[in-house]
Amino acid sequence: MSDRPVLNIGLCGFGTVGQGVWKHLSANLPALESRLGAKLNLARASVRDLKKKRAVKVPARVLTSDPLAIARDPSIHIVCELMGGTTVAREVTLAALQRGAVVVSANKALICEHGAEIIAAARAHGGHFFFEASVAGGIPIIKALREGLVANRFTRIYGILNGTCNYILTQMEDQDAPYAAVLAEAKRLGYAEADESLDVDGWDTAHKASVLAWLAHGVWVRTDQMIVEGISRITPTDFRIAATLGFGIKLLAVITRDFAKNELSVRVHPTLLPEGNVVANVSGVFNAVSVTGDVVGTTFYSGRGAGQDATASAVISDIADAASLLKHGKGGHLLGEISAVTEPACRLAPPESIRSRYYLRLTVKDEPGVLARVASVMAKHKVSIASVIQTPADRPGAASLVLTTHESNERAIGATLRRLRALGAVLDDPVLLRIGDFER
Amino acid sequence: MSDRPVLNIGLCGFGTVGQGVWKHLSANLPALESRLGAKLNLARASVRDLKKKRAVKVPARVLTSDPLAIARDPSIHIVCELMGGTTVAREVTLAALQRGAVVVSANKALICEHGAEIIAAARAHGGHFFFEASVAGGIPIIKALREGLVANRFTRIYGILNGTCNYILTQMEDQDAPYAAVLAEAKRLGYAEADESLDVDGWDTAHKASVLAWLAHGVWVRTDQMIVEGISRITPTDFRIAATLGFGIKLLAVITRDFAKNELSVRVHPTLLPEGNVVANVSGVFNAVSVTGDVVGTTFYSGRGAGQDATASAVISDIADAASLLKHGKGGHLLGEISAVTEPACRLAPPESIRSRYYLRLTVKDEPGVLARVASVMAKHKVSIASVIQTPADRPGAASLVLTTHESNERAIGATLRRLRALGAVLDDPVLLRIGDFER
Numbered sequence: 001m002s003d004r005p006v007l008n009i010g011l012c013g014f015g016t017v018g019q020g021v022w023k024h025l026s027a028n029l030p031a032l033e034s035r036l037g038a039k040l041n042l043a044r045a046s047v048r049d050l051k052k053k054r055a056v057k058v059p060a061r062v063l064t065s066d067p068l069a070i071a072r073d074p075s076i077h078i079v080c081e082l083m084g085g086t087t088v089a090r091e092v093t094l095a096a097l098q099r100g101a102v103v104v105s106a107n108k109a110l111i112c113e114h115g116a117e118i119i120a121a122a123r124a125h126g127g128h129f130f131f132e133a134s135v136a137g138g139i140p141i142i143k144a145l146r147e148g149l150v151a152n153r154f155t156r157i158y159g160i161l162n163g164t165c166n167y168i169l170t171q172m173e174d175q176d177a178p179y180a181a182v183l184a185e186a187k188r189l190g191y192a193e194a195d196e197s198l199d200v201d202g203w204d205t206a207h208k209a210s211v212l213a214w215l216a217h218g219v220w221v222r223t224d225q226m227i228v229e230g231i232s233r234i235t236p237t238d239f240r241i242a243a244t245l246g247f248g249i250k251l252l253a254v255i256t257r258d259f260a261k262n263e264l265s266v267r268v269h270p271t272l273l274p275e276g277n278v279v280a281n282v283s284g285v286f287n288a289v290s291v292t293g294d295v296v297g298t299t300f301y302s303g304r305g306a307g308q309d310a311t312a313s314a315v316i317s318d319i320a321d322a323a324s325l326l327k328h329g330k331g332g333h334l335l336g337e338i339s340a341v342t343e344p345a346c347r348l349a350p351p352e353s354i355r356s357r358y359y360l361r362l363t364v365k366d367e368p369g370v371l372a373r374v375a376s377v378m379a380k381h382k383v384s385i386a387s388v389i390q391t392p393a394d395r396p397g398a399a400s401l402v403l404t405t406h407e408s409n410e411r412a413i414g415a416t417l418r419r420l421r422a423l424g425a426v427l428d429d430p431v432l433l434r435i436g437d438f439e440r
Numbered sequence: 441m442s443d444r445p446v447l448n449i450g451l452c453g454f455g456t457v458g459q460g461v462w463k464h465l466s467a468n469l470p471a472l473e474s475r476l477g478a479k480l481n482l483a484r485a486s487v488r489d490l491k492k493k494r495a496v497k498v499p500a501r502v503l504t505s506d507p508l509a510i511a512r513d514p515s516i517h518i519v520c521e522l523m524g525g526t527t528v529a530r531e532v533t534l535a536a537l538q539r540g541a542v543v544v545s546a547n548k549a550l551i552c553e554h555g556a557e558i559i560a561a562a563r564a565h566g567g568h569f570f571f572e573a574s575v576a577g578g579i580p581i582i583k584a585l586r587e588g589l590v591a592n593r594f595t596r597i598y599g600i601l602n603g604t605c606n607y608i609l610t611q612m613e614d615q616d617a618p619y620a621a622v623l624a625e626a627k628r629l630g631y632a633e634a635d636e637s638l639d640v641d642g643w644d645t646a647h648k649a650s651v652l653a654w655l656a657h658g659v660w661v662r663t664d665q666m667i668v669e670g671i672s673r674i675t676p677t678d679f680r681i682a683a684t685l686g687f688g689i690k691l692l693a694v695i696t697r698d699f700a701k702n703e704l705s706v707r708v709h710p711t712l713l714p715e716g717n718v719v720a721n722v723s724g725v726f727n728a729v730s731v732t733g734d735v736v737g738t739t740f741y742s743g744r745g746a747g748q749d750a751t752a753s754a755v756i757s758d759i760a761d762a763a764s765l766l767k768h769g770k771g772g773h774l775l776g777e778i779s780a781v782t783e784p785a786c787r788l789a790p791p792e793s794i795r796s797r798y799y800l801r802l803t804v805k806d807e808p809g810v811l812a813r814v815a816s817v818m819a820k821h822k823v824s825i826a827s828v829i830q831t832p833a834d835r836p837g838a839a840s841l842v843l844t845t846h847e848s849n850e851r852a853i854g855a856t857l858r859r860l861r862a863l864g865a866v867l868d869d870p871v872l873l874r875i876g877d878f879e880r
């Protein structure tokens with residue numbers, strides 16, 4: 001026992017996640033140490049307020065208010081960046097990597113914005129960067145993509161990556177309730193942040209999509225290069241009509257790669273999924289990811305996507321991998337992207353390559369000829385109508401017009417939307433949802 | 441590029457799986473080699489008949505008819521045992537491990553029967569043993585349990601581990617068709633073996649359950665220590681009645697651990713699952729595993745459980761892990777069981793600790809007093825009846841009696857069954873199914 005190396009762990013950030021890591025790591029320490037053949041020492045943790053009372057008690061001597069001191073401390077082998085944000089978190093991450101340490105990160109926003117710089121720093125200085133907790137919480141999806149499915153090239157990855165949005169959409173569907181009411185309730189219950197926009201406008205999902213796209217395809221895709229649309233304009237009517245058509249509605253990240261054209265598409269949008277689709281049946285705060293590889297076909301993963309315990313589970317698995325790595329000499333793990341190393345970098349798919357069917361809800365003046373004008377705009381852009389449902393709108397003199405289309409593409413539907421907005425008979429900004437014809 | 445170590449791979453067995461590994465590994469070789477920083481050389485393959493024509497062409501010089509020669513060849517770093525069986529496969533596995541090589545195995549029967557010996561040989565001689573392909577085909581469930589969920593103690597693992605059975609059950613349910621007809625069709629389509637008993641009687645699932653139980657709990661459970669029941673006595677009537685009660689029927693492996701009592705239960709049986717349960721909705725040849733850990737909660741995994749491509753995907757991921765390990769010195773990976781190292785070995789749960797609700801179908805004489813006699817037997821063993829459905833049986837003078845129970849246990853239900861069999865009014869051996877009240 002005594003010849004086991006001691007690995008010192010520093011937690012930068014000791015909020016919900018940091019305390020969860022401390023709590024669960026402490027509880028399972030002997031078993032983990034025995035398996036890893038190394039002693040894990042929870043050496044330091046940084047907090048904003050040294051005097052604040054915390055649910056998880058730690059000795060005062062391990063606490064500091066300076067996360068950078070932990071990152072730079074040469075005695076700390078594994079630096080866990082659990083603060084969030086992209087400024088101090090970036091400094092902490094880079095400082096630790098630059099001295100060749102291992103960084104474990106749960107910070108998708110940071111990876112999305114500064115991933116290229118972070119990975120370059122790790123490569124240049126012999127540091128290592130683990131990020132299982134950054135996407136889909138307790139589901140080991142990073143490990144599955146990077147190691148378990150290493151034989152595959154990934155034609156499609158899609159899923160639910162934000163529990164807050166999935167909770168809101170599930171509640172709206174189950175209770176036939178409007179978005180605003182469900183959001184208010186979600187805030188009350190702690191399922192949504194006071195400022196909800198990072199979640200409900202799709203940005204958090206986009207950060208995670210960026211991480212997965214890089215891992216699977218070796219390309220950093222910025223959120224401003226993606227379609228990113230949120231859930232705030234979805235109504236109970238949309239759920240009712242989608243159900244009539246045999247669909248549920250989920251906020252999805254969708255990453256598709258066309259290897260023949262060498263094009264990559266990364267997008268985030270509310271999507272109509274067939275009721276039998278396994279992702280469509282994932283409800284509440286759960287996350288789910290469907291991965292299609294050229295060898296294995298489609299595999300599917302679900303679990304809790306956030307929260308103290310699920311995130312701690314992922315962080316601790318990274319700590320275990322880091323310990324295994326450090327014990328046996330560095331370089332033993334597959335750092336980073338899967339396909340970029342040898343394949344020519346793929347280009348982002350232009351809008352005309354991104355094809356799907358569409359669901360379009362218009363609020364129009366209830367007067368003769370409106371449907372003809374709408375249909376004419378769509379025909380002009382070669383967007384073929386598959387179904388039409390017209391119902392009275394919730395205001396006098398207006399009608400709700402829901403059209404679904406046959407397969408079209410983002411360029412055509414974008415042009416169609418611009419023309420529809422310009423029609424005098426179209427009263428509100430149209431609501432556009434994609435239809436995800438995913439068999440699995 | 442030239443300083444990359446060359447790792448020689450030998451395939452013992454070059455049937456469906458072996459050829460799949462060769463094909464997919466060759467197709468993705470440059471990308472894999474680049475990621476791993478090692479050259480992978482498909483050096484040798486053993487076949488039964490050197491002259492047989494094969495779909496995947498390989499140079500004649502790599503072929504041998506002697507798998508042991510590959511296992512003992514000191515130039516072969518990674519020995520893939522893809523022959524099946526438990527005699528020559530055991531010799532091959534032990535021979536390779538005894539010279540400190542890495543063995544990659546898809547052989548659940550071998551691991552179930554000789555796992556303790558294999559792991560001991562690996563430990564004694566510095567060999568390594570990888571077995572991702574042995575359970576659930578292309579789903580990286582071994583890696584998830586061993587590494588991704590390493591922070592957890594597993595209270596429950598259950599799932600569909602045999603695609604043949606799930607195909608048969610799905611067809612029976614969808615087409616309201618009897619077992620024998622569906623089995624015959626499955627054989628014709630190549631979804632079932634000529635000798636189907638390994639699959640339909642639950643033994644293949646039991647082998648896989650044994651592997652998962654060892655990995656999660658460090659105990660080798662033999663199939664004769666498990667409840668192992670197959671699917672051959674299930675009828676379309678069972679599906680119809682189960683549906684009426686809100687259930688589907690799946691053949692499940694169920695591994696439960698009671699940490700307070702330190703008891704482990706491993707069992708394989710057809711199970712009624714609530715229609716909303718995610719495992720209940722996995723159809724056809726797909727496999728699915730639900731894993732509940734004390735930190736992460738429940739995570740879920742599904743994908744193709746067998747077939748050339750899915751199995752090759754898993755074998756190649758093990759080859760990649762092996763390459764990573766060999767490149768950086770051995771010992772870098774978490775070999776073996778998760779919890780046995782430090783926790784006291786758990787005991788197998790006695791029958792009275794294995795609790796569930798039950799579904800019991802009896803064919804009885806259609807005469808007065810039969811239900812009273814059946815109910816009296818159950819009451820005597822304190823098995824409380826929850827529902828009764830009596831319908832005419834498919835023979836004159838007989839009735840079909842389906843009872844569901846409140847929660848009971850294996851000892852009580854076993855004693856009940858023995859008494860029911862002895863009743864003159866009970867015409868056939870009763871059909872007993874467990875009810876899996878698994879929320880997730």
